[in-house]
Amino acid sequence: xxxxxxxxxxxxxxxxxxxxxxxxxxxxxxxxxxxxxxxxxxxxxxxxxxxxxxxxxxxxxxxxxxxxxxxxxxxxxxxxxxxxxxxxxxxxxxxxxxxxxxxxxxxxxxxxxxxxxxxxxxxxxxxxxxxxxxxxxxxxxxxxxxxxxxxxxxxxxxxxxxxxxxxxxxxxxxxxxxxxxxxxxxxxxxxxxxxxxxxxxxxxxxxxxxxxxxxxxxxxxxxxxxxxxxxxxxxxxxxxxxxxxxxxxxx
Numbered sequence: 001x002x003x004x005x006x007x008x009x010x011x012x013x014x015x016x017x018x019x020x021x022x023x024x025x026x027x028x029x030x031x032x033x034x035x036x037x038x039x040x041x042x043x044x045x046x047x048x049x050x051x052x053x054x055x056x057x058x059x060x061x062x063x064x065x066x067x068x069x070x071x072x073x074x075x076x077x078x079x080x081x082x083x084x085x086x087x088x089x090x091x092x093x094x095x096x097x098x099x100x101x102x103x104x105x106x107x108x109x110x111x112x113x114x115x116x117x118x119x120x121x122x123x124x125x126x127x128x129x130x131x132x133x134x135x136x137x138x139x140x141x142x143x144x145x146x147x148x149x150x151x152x153x154x155x156x157x158x159x160x161x162x163x164x165x166x167x168x169x170x171x172x173x174x175x176x177x178x179x180x181x182x183x184x185x186x187x188x189x190x191x192x193x194x195x196x197x198x199x200x201x202x203x204x205x206x207x208x209x210x211x212x213x214x215x216x217x218x219x220x221x222x223x224x225x226x227x228x229x230x231x232x233x234x235x236x237x238x239x240x241x242x243x244x245x246x247x248x249x250x251x
Contacts, residue, residue: 017085019115022046022075024215032070036086038136039063040103040111044079045214047207048072048098053147055098056207058214060242061142062111064099066091071098077214082115084132092136100144107135146203147193153180154188161201165208166227171197201227206241209234219246 022044039046040062047056048063048071057063065071067088075081086092093099103111110132114125149155156178161167167174172182180188189197205226212222223234238246 017115018083020081020083022073022079022081024075024077024079026075026079028073030070030072032068033065033085034067035088036067036091037065038084038086038101038111039065039073040082040084040108041075042080042082042108042112044075044077045210046079046081047074047076047211049074050098051148052097053145054207055100055145056210057100057144058210058242059108060103060244061144062101062103062107064093064095064101066096066098069098076211077216079214082111084111084114090133092133093141098145100142101136101139102142103139104135107132107139110135143203144206146200146207147195149188149192151188151192153178154185154192157185158200158204161204165201165205166225168227202237206238209238209246213246222246 024044039048039057041057041059043059045056045058046063047054048065049055050069050071055063073081093101110128114128114132149158153175157171157174157180160174160177170182171185175182175185178185186197189195189200193200195203205228209222209226212225213219217225219235220231223231226234228234228237235245235247
């Protein structure tokens with residue numbers, strides 16, 4: 001699919017219900033919808049970024065994007081994107097901020113079927129949506145949000161690690177580059193990002209790992225490029241985060 005990019009666009013539109021194929025690294029520039037949206041990558045990996053950070057979803061997860069949220073998409077690997085638009089009055093999760101939702105086999109099939117169904121199916125389509133919403137209500141949220149800093153000192157440290165997730169330096173050494181002490185930065189990580197420095201760095205590395213796996217990078221290379229000491233250490237962290245090994249990760 002050829003994506004039309006509109007640099008800097010922040011147009012509003014109704015959240016579509018459709019299926020599209022995005023090529024690796026294709027992006028959709030900042031925009032927002034008048035409706036809620038569920039975005040699901042049946043293959044590949046999809047991320048959304050807002051002013052509050054980045055959320056990433058492999059095929060075992062979906063993204064909840066509330067109405068009015070300015071966001072941009074990015075695809076990693078050949079990504080089959082399935083979007084479900086929901087009117088503002090229909091908020092099965094009761095959320096007013098983006099989130100990552102666990103997608104089990106039944107919810108996956110419901111999303112795929114609903115986005116394939118013609119909109120003129122009437123009652124049959126309405127019944128399908130009802131079941132889909134029921135499954136969403138009981139789907140657990142997943143901690144796959146990488147929050148964005150606002151303090152310039154914290155932002156400088158985070159930028160260093162975004163540029164090189166394998167950077168082994170501790171917070172004191174990174175802080176020296178940013179002009180801030182370790183204790184100050186440690187406090188800022190908790191206050192602004194809601195997690196410790198090691199937790200944030202692990203989350204960053206997992207985000208990068210998902211993107212590399214989506215484009216076929218070998219597991220050992222992913223472990224090295226994302227900063228794990230060994231492939232086995234990476235596999236252990238990945239399994240605890242996603243419930244399966246990187247080698248079994250769907251693409």
